[in-house]
Amino acid sequence: MKHLPRVHLNGLRAVEAAGRCGSLSAAADELGVSVGAVSQQIIKTEAQLGAAIFERTGRGIRPTGLGQQFVDRLSLGFQTLDAAVAMTRHHTDSVLTISVAPVFASKWLVPRLARYTRAHPETKLRLEASTDLINPDSSDIDLAIRVGEGDWPGVKSEYLLPQEVFPVCAPALADALETPEDILTAPIIRDANSNIAWDVWLKPLGLDQRDLVEGDSFTDAALCLDAAIAGQGVMLAWHTLAHDALQCGRLVAPFQERARTRYSYWLITSENRQEPAKVREFKAWLRGEIEEMLEI
Amino acid sequence: MKHLPRVHLNGLRAVEAAGRCGSLSAAADELGVSVGAVSQQIIKTEAQLGAAIFERTGRGIRPTGLGQQFVDRLSLGFQTLDAAVAMTRHHTDSVLTISVAPVFASKWLVPRLARYTRAHPETKLRLEASTDLINPDSSDIDLAIRVGEGDWPGVKSEYLLPQEVFPVCAPALADALETPEDILTAPIIRDANSNIAWDVWLKPLGLDQRDLVEGDSFTDAALCLDAAIAGQGVMLAWHTLAHDALQCGRLVAPFQERARTRYSYWLITSENRQEPAKVREFKAWLRGEIEEMLEI
DNA sequence: CGCTTTGTTTTAGAAAAACTATATGAAACA
DNA sequence: TGTTTCATATAGTTTTTCTAAAACAAAGCG
Structure with a gap:
């Protein structure tokens, strides 16, 4: 974990969602927050990385070359985290631990x-x-x-x-x-x-x-x-x-x-x-x- | 991403660090925050998951059976995210993009x-x-x-x-x-x-x-x-x-x-x-x- | 061409989260 | 028995994140 501390996790999630969904509005919808929030998070993350992740085309956003690779890897990481949480939910739902x-x-x-x-x-x-x-x-x-x-x-x-x-x-x-x-x-x-x-x-x-x-x-x-x-x-x-x-x-x-x-x-x-x-x-x-x- | 939204990302990071480091104080050190902050984050995350991740032994914390699996998977996820960020840093440092x-x-x-x-x-x-x-x-x-x-x-x-x-x-x-x-x-x-x-x-x-x-x-x-x-x-x-x-x-x-x-x-x-x-x-x-x- | 649509950014202020410092408690050490 | 080590509780502060509304900006359309 040498590089992760430099950026905000929530910003990464916004970047991942926007990259996967293809637009800020779709990402905002998925994340359950306003479009402005997503926009701010992405801009802040880009500043923290010191690199542009998205190109703004006036018709929306499009990942840069670097951005697409980045988003793909983020997706992988968040999927892993999601699976970890899912595992605990499954475990807590289906395993009953009794002390007697x-x-x-x-x-x-x-x-x-x-x-x-x-x-x-x-x-x-x-x-x-x-x-x-x-x-x-x-x-x-x-x-x-x-x-x-x-x-x-x-x-x-x-x-x-x-x-x-x-x-x-x-x-x-x-x-x-x-x-x-x-x-x-x-x-x-x-x-x-x-x-x-x-x-x-x-x-x-x-x-x-x-x-x-x-x-x-x-x-x-x-x-x-x-x-x-x-x-x-x-x-x-x-x-x-x-x-x-x-x-x-x-x-x-x-x-x-x-x-x-x-x-x-x-x-x-x-x-x-x-x-x-x-x-x-x-x-x-x-x-x-x-x-x-x-x-x- | 069906389960991840239920928990706070920063809490997951605290859980991962504590699980890997073996104690709250070591995790707090690594994360650069106070011990109390880590403790609160973990407690909140456990409440959100509805499951205990750590046992408190008076001598410190120890992951429960479920907790150890959870921490291992979280580590994997955060490593992936870290690698993604590392990639952008390497890219921005070593790739010069010129428009002419x-x-x-x-x-x-x-x-x-x-x-x-x-x-x-x-x-x-x-x-x-x-x-x-x-x-x-x-x-x-x-x-x-x-x-x-x-x-x-x-x-x-x-x-x-x-x-x-x-x-x-x-x-x-x-x-x-x-x-x-x-x-x-x-x-x-x-x-x-x-x-x-x-x-x-x-x-x-x-x-x-x-x-x-x-x-x-x-x-x-x-x-x-x-x-x-x-x-x-x-x-x-x-x-x-x-x-x-x-x-x-x-x-x-x-x-x-x-x-x-x-x-x-x-x-x-x-x-x-x-x-x-x-x-x-x-x-x-x-x-x-x-x-x-x-x-x- | 102006008008509408679609989509992002900018604000300022409000709400929520995270953090610190300090106090407390509980077990092990010796 | 006191000391050390570790975790938790509490209260107040700081920081982050969010919303809502307005401002932009580029297309598409009559």
Whole structure:
């Protein structure tokens, strides 16, 4: 870029349009400005280049020999820029980037995505599995699903559903669990990263988490679920994450009681950016899936 | 150009520079503006695109997946534009376009150009043979040589030499021309387009053009000269155009008397544009050639 | 020849964009 | 913990660009 800084980009665009269209008026029309504006831009650019790009014939303008070559090359350059912008538009229109926690992705979202893809084949999905708080304005995330209190600043948070937790275990283990008190005898599978205490479920039943029997501990909720399915013990599972395993009978919930934590599921989008169609569609689909899950 | 109009060109340049340089400060440095200006431009462009091009990491910026592709394509586009501008600069620096009357080109200028090319091999000459009045500001003519009274508006006119005319003919014919009166007996070759009357030469000698013997007539001074060389008659030749033929003896001037017309040779350049080196050099060379011709 | 059409340039003033300087904030360095 | 590095926010200023209307200029036409 040794020579470009010497001239105004808008002037180059005016020159290109005028050269391609063959007249200032046609160029002004294309650029959506007045004829005078185009004339001024071209004159200024010619001065900056120190060379005449057009001959004025009284019947209109005609590129000089140099001018024609120049215009041709400018056209090429602007076409490239246009293609670059077109690419982003296509990308933003057709690629939906979703940020979700890895466990929620694998245990709930991914198994349902095939239905979404079937309903919206024109949208390519890109899943970004991460627990970091994201800002849709300063990343290419279109939409995130997060569990929390919905008080994140600088983003738009829409309530999805409450977070409910309850004990789950393998069917074989469940036989020994007839009343809530029996849970104090079963090994407890713990998610070391979870900040949800058993008390949230035990307290309303008059029990205390300090009486629980320690079992295995994992750093990932997905591993806990797998351990529970394998019959390693009882875990305090999130409703959403356990749902599918409960459906197909690989897990069971020995007790009816469910506890609501102080957290909920929230759908995070940009506060500033206008909602694109792909986001609107995904949100509608997501609410439908949640509806369906809650009905069962 | 369906997508480009949606975004600001200057913003695209900021995005490209930031993406290539890897940081706003480096981009600001390259663009010669403040960091804040670059930041604002990029933010505005991202809003116009409706997509994030950079991720903000606290340690600086990093292009998103889409952003990197976008920046790469922008780089390509701006390189093309830069090359286009570079081309005009090279062209204006190294190509000298001269407008001269066709006859002056063929009978005087072209035979001398080899010497110029030898002295200035870096300058490519382009001769535009035309008698039209030109305007160096609204065409790609750098310099013109014209015969007239030097009163053209809107251009810079520099005096070169007076126009002198005198009769010339083939050596064989000259034997019969001992005194000016003898010219009334010889056939006169006429340039139908010339506006120089024989009286300008005849009157000071007490003769009248109405007594001349009509010979052949041509619409081009070059053809008249060729006819004179072929011995068809006597013509009233311009000093400059006849000079080379006189030097090598193919024409002779039977009489010493020369007449000055009211016209002169003028060198026309742009009134507004600053004089490039190539023009200055050519002017110096031209004055040298004229000097040399007048000495002989 | 004057009149009309077509097309560019010139103005002056208005509107929009871009820029600077400074303050603020946030992460890494050490 | 303070320092450095980088990006962003804000407010006011400067610069650029635009519009609208008039002025030109060259053709084409009755």
